[in-house]
Every structure is written in structure tokens, then in C-alpha cells.
Amino acid sequence: MLCISWRRSAAAIRSVSVSRLLSCVGSEDDTIFALSSGQGRCGVAVVRVSGPASELAVRSLTRGLPAPRVARLRSIAHPRTRELLDRGLVLWFPGPGSFTGEDSAEFHIHGGPAVISGVLQALGSVPGLRPAEAGEFTRRAFSAGKLDLTEVEGLGDLIHAETEAQRRQALRQMAGDLGRIYQDWRVRLKRCLAHVEAFIDFSEDELIEDGILHDVDTAVRELLTDMENHLSDQRRGERLRSGVQVVIAGSTNAGKSSLLNMLTQRPAAIVSPTAGTTRDVVEVRLDLGGYPVLLSDTAGLRVSTDAVEQEGVRRARLRVEEADLCLVVVDLTLLPSDPQLLPVFLSEHLKSILERSSLEPDCILERSFLEQDYILVLNKSDLISAEHRRSIQASLGRSADAPPACFLSCHTGDGLEDLLTSLQHTLKTLCGDPLMGSPSLTQTRHRTLLQKSVEALHQFHQFRDLDLVLAAEGLRLALSSLGRITGRVGPEEILDTIFRDFCIGK
Incomplete structure (x- = not known):
């Protein structure tokens, strides 16, 4: 009630x-220490200490306490044996004016593994100190309201x-x-x-x-x-944080794997004139214009009696279903010779590619073709004449129902710059500009x-x-x-x- x-x-x-x-692990009354810079050999390594015994740790290893927030060159020695471990910079941050809100210190030492190990062992010998757990410095900053x-x-x-x-x-x-x-x-x-x-x-x-x-x-x-x-x-911030799911889809032998290799600039997928070469999903992470992309090459979409290829097609359709953006690749040499039939042909082809999985064969993906959720890539432009290409462009330009398209030759690289421009523009639309407007x-x-x-x-x-x-x-x-x-x-x-x-x- x-x-x-x-x-x-x-x-x-x-x-x-x-x-x-x-x-939280352990008690917040503990004093913690850890290597805060990256692992491995480096010029300078940073060891951080935070907690009530931080001052004792600094005095034990350096026999002195520098002025707050002033870097001082000090000899760093083991507190028990007084063996010299290194000479480095020591910084002292009295609480609450520190990252964690507690008394804190930093030792900027040489980045050799033996030096780092020696300093960490020396800190571990100071009463009241223990190694920090993952993320524990940030947990303490949160606890302190920082x-x-x-x-x-x-x-x-x-x-x-x-x-x-x-x-x-x-x-x-x-x-x-x-x-x-x-x-x-x-x-x-x-x-x-x-x-x-x-x-x-x-x-x-x-x-x-x-x-x-x-x-x-x-x-x-x-x-x-x-x-x-x-x-x-439209999940812009989440897409930007985790990466935009971009799927290359299309019929067999349209040039999907060639496009993946061209965008990644390495032979990430096998390319063969044999139809149905790609059976599984090939994934590659890319940075395209500053935007993170998970690029997936998929099996060619067609009806097959081969059990393995059927599974590949099923996985391909699932990826298309989950994608933020589809690169629909079409073989230019298979387009109808009559330019007037092109808009209808391409629209029907897009529907066949972007349809739901075989579990829902009659359900079309609920996205408008006017939205920027796909890019139509007309591949193998090097195999048609310049006159034929102009007629295709003119036909698409005259039709209000024709989808936007990019001409490309994965063999010569012609059209790649235009495709990248279109792709980057679409990624910016999907993710937004993180510096503009209200944060997502x-x-x-x-x-x-x-x-x-x-x-x-x-x-x-x-x-x-x-x-x-x-x-x-x-x-x-x-x-x-x-x-x-x-x-x-x-x-x-x-x-x-x-x-x-x-x-x-x-």
C-alpha cells in the first residue's frame, strides 16, 4: 500500500x-598501487599510488615529499634494503585535489620491465599498500564524487x-x-x-x-x-561507440569479395570466378573517415541445393537483417539492355537482396528505399562501353523511383573515390557529428x-x-x-x- x-x-x-x-574490491581505507601506463618496454612508465598511506609510500621510497603537483627528480630506492632502483620524477597530489579525491602519488620511471618490477615490489613492501584491482582508481574517483x-x-x-x-x-x-x-x-x-x-x-x-x-x-x-x-x-551514439555494421550483399559473382579486398587493401577474402566461393561471413574492422566500421562480406544470395551454401545464404540474410548499412553489389553486365527497364529491375533486385531471412520469406525489411540504409554499387564498369554507361546514368537520372547508385570497377579501381565519399557521407548520417548538437x-x-x-x-x-x-x-x-x-x-x-x-x- x-x-x-x-x-x-x-x-x-x-x-x-x-x-x-x-x-568494489577490498576496503577504501587501503592504499592501492599499479602500473598506469601500457605494458611492455617503453621510455617512461607511470606507477600510480592512491590512498591514506600514499605519503608514507613516497617518503619510504624517496626519503622526502615533493611540493604538491610539482614534478621532482628523485632517487627511488627499496624501503628496506635501500638498493637504488631508478631515478625518476615523483609527483604528490594531496587529497581532495587528485583524480581519486584521496592522497595520491605518481612515480615516472624508466620503462624497462626490471625497473617496473622493482618499483612495484618495493611499493608492495610498504605497510598498508596492496596492488589495485582493474578499474579501482576510477571506482574511487566515482566514490569521491569526482x-x-x-x-x-x-x-x-x-x-x-x-x-x-x-x-x-x-x-x-x-x-x-x-x-x-x-x-x-x-x-x-x-x-x-x-x-x-x-x-x-x-x-x-x-x-x-x-x-x-x-x-x-x-x-x-x-x-x-x-x-x-x-x-x-536513431542510435547514433551507440553505433559510433560500438561500430557501424556494414554488410556487403548481392548475387553470386557480383564482386562482393573483391570490394571487401579493395576497401581493406589486403586479400581478406578469397576471390574466384567460381560462383558461390564465399560460404561464410568474413568480417574486418575498418576506420573509414574517422568512423568505426565492422565490414562483413557474405555469401552470394541465390537458391542452392548445396547444404553448406544454403547455410551461408541463411547467415548472409541474417547479417543483412541486422545491418546498419548494406552495400548492395550488382553486376553491370547482367543489367537489361533496355534502359527503360533499369529502374524497375534495380528496385526488384534490391527487394530480393534486402528481404527478411528465409524464416520470414514474405516479409520485406521495413525500411524505405529513400532512407540512407544502403548504397547500390554497380560493379564491373570496366566491362561495359562508355556509351552504355552514359545510357544507364541517363536512365537512372530520369526516373524518380531509381535508387542512388555508384559505378565501380574492382578490377581497375575506377569509381572507388566516389564510393568512399558516398560511404563516408552515409556513415556521418548514421553516427552524426559527435561535436555538434546535443550529445547522443x-x-x-x-x-x-x-x-x-x-x-x-x-x-x-x-x-x-x-x-x-x-x-x-x-x-x-x-x-x-x-x-x-x-x-x-x-x-x-x-x-x-x-x-x-x-x-x-x-
Whole structure:
């Protein structure tokens, strides 16, 4: 049963603890250390220390403490044997002015394996120090309020970024652009919930201004619009983070494997004049114009009695189904000789390629051919005359129903530049520019929690005139879902809003 008093309703809000969001290992009173730079031989390696015994660690290895945030060249020795291990830079970051919010230090040493091993062993001999677990420095930064969960995820994405566009998106998220949007929504939602709770508990005492619920209705509608617009981003940020699924599809011997080899600039797939050479899916990761792509070459789509080829065709159709973008390759030499028949032929051919898997033979992929979800590649342009090519271009240009197409010769490379330009333009449309406009969703976790928040706000409208307590529960659920995105939620924040806005008891 739902409670209507403020104290009891506030108790219904669950505070999301750090320990439940992130599985911390060990105690936060421990002092941790680890190699923070890459493994292997390098010019300089960075060993990081964080925790209450950081000062002891620095003094034990260097017999002194440098000024805060000033790099000093020091002799680094084992604290027990006093054997010299290296000479390097030592930096001291007293808390809370550090990445983790704790006392921290860094040893910038030479990157030889023996030097790194010696320094790590020396730190392990200092009382109160232990090796850090994976991601533990960042966990402590989150615990100290230095980062919210979206910024933590942005930091992880930055570390794993492989392309320029991924780097830009990760930097923007790590800087807090995405978190600030969610924080703004939380502030607005807290105010709405505080006003509704106050109306439930104190309206009979005439301490609440007239029209307060009307203001809440307006604010909730605006929040719903903002959230739904944010969700309707066509998964641009998620595509950019994980990579765009690009599938090369078409009939047998159309030149699909040749196109894969041309784009990857290596013999990634076997090319043969024998039809049906490709039986399985061949995948290659590429960086195309700064956008990450998972490029897949698939089996030629045709009816076959060969069991292995049938399985290859089935897998090919599944990949087409899941693709963000299809490169549909067509053999120019097989086009009808009558130019007037070209638009209809190509449209029917596209439907045969982009149809659903054999499990649903009568179901066509629910995408408009006007959308940029495929590129038609007319291959083997070197095998037709220039006059024939001009007639094809003229026919396609005259027909409003003709799909956009790129002429290409995988044999000579003619047309590759135009194809790459079209491909990069489409990738930019699918992923967006990470530096322009509002930041996009980057995690499935964000999308799931935002959808739950939207559903909860719809619950508020559903029960608004029937039961205000149930309507308030919708606001609480929405606020909880938003808080789980950033990792910040607590009932005391709503209490603060009530006292600030209404000065109850004055």
C-alpha cells in the first residue's frame, strides 16, 4: 500500500549505493598501487599510488615529499634494503585535489620491465599498500564524487577509442556533457515530485499556492518531450561507440569479395570466378573517415541445393537483417539492355537482396528505399562501353523511383573515390557529428533506464486525476531511473527542495 505522508513516501525512494553500482574490491581505507601506463618496454612508465598511506609510500621510497603537483627528480630506492632502483620524477597530489579525491602519488620511471618490477615490489613492501584491482582508481574517483557514471563510461570509451569520431564522442561524455543533461532533468523532476508531495501532505492546511499542480503538469510534459526527443536519435551514439555494421550483399559473382579486398587493401577474402566461393561471413574492422566500421562480406544470395551454401545464404540474410548499412553489389553486365527497364529491375533486385531471412520469406525489411540504409554499387564498369554507361546514368537520372547508385570497377579501381565519399557521407548520417548538437546516447544501459523513466512519467499522467499518490509514485520511479544513469539519487535531495521552495513551518 502506498503511503501519503512525506516521511513514509520519502522512504520509498531507494538510494543507489556505490557498492551496488560498482563491485568494489577490498576496503577504501587501503592504499592501492599499479602500473598506469601500457605494458611492455617503453621510455617512461607511470606507477600510480592512491590512498591514506600514499605519503608514507613516497617518503619510504624517496626519503622526502615533493611540493604538491610539482614534478621532482628523485632517487627511488627499496624501503628496506635501500638498493637504488631508478631515478625518476615523483609527483604528490594531496587529497581532495587528485583524480581519486584521496592522497595520491605518481612515480615516472624508466620503462624497462626490471625497473617496473622493482618499483612495484618495493611499493608492495610498504605497510598498508596492496596492488589495485582493474578499474579501482576510477571506482574511487566515482566514490569521491569526482566523476558520475556517465563520465566513468566516457573515460572507459576514451581508453578504448580506435577512431577520431569515437575519441571526440568519448571526450565529450567524459567532460560531463551527457551527465549535465541528465542532471538538469533530475533537478526539474525533483522539483515536480517535491511539489506533488507537498500538495499531498499540506494542501489541506492551505500552505500550498494555487495552481501548483498545473505547473507540475506543464513541467512533466516538457520533460517527456525532452526525453523522447533524446531517445529518438536513431542510435547514433551507440553505433559510433560500438561500430557501424556494414554488410556487403548481392548475387553470386557480383564482386562482393573483391570490394571487401579493395576497401581493406589486403586479400581478406578469397576471390574466384567460381560462383558461390564465399560460404561464410568474413568480417574486418575498418576506420573509414574517422568512423568505426565492422565490414562483413557474405555469401552470394541465390537458391542452392548445396547444404553448406544454403547455410551461408541463411547467415548472409541474417547479417543483412541486422545491418546498419548494406552495400548492395550488382553486376553491370547482367543489367537489361533496355534502359527503360533499369529502374524497375534495380528496385526488384534490391527487394530480393534486402528481404527478411528465409524464416520470414514474405516479409520485406521495413525500411524505405529513400532512407540512407544502403548504397547500390554497380560493379564491373570496366566491362561495359562508355556509351552504355552514359545510357544507364541517363536512365537512372530520369526516373524518380531509381535508387542512388555508384559505378565501380574492382578490377581497375575506377569509381572507388566516389564510393568512399558516398560511404563516408552515409556513415556521418548514421553516427552524426559527435561535436555538434546535443550529445547522443552511447550506452544501451542509458537507453533502457531512460525508457523506464518515460514510462513512469506516462504513469504520472495516467493517474494524475485518479489518484495523486499513484501519480507521485510515477515521478519517484522516473527520478530513480534517471539517478541510476549517473549513479546519484537520494531522498534528502527532495527534502531540501521542499524546504527551499515552500519554507514549510515558517
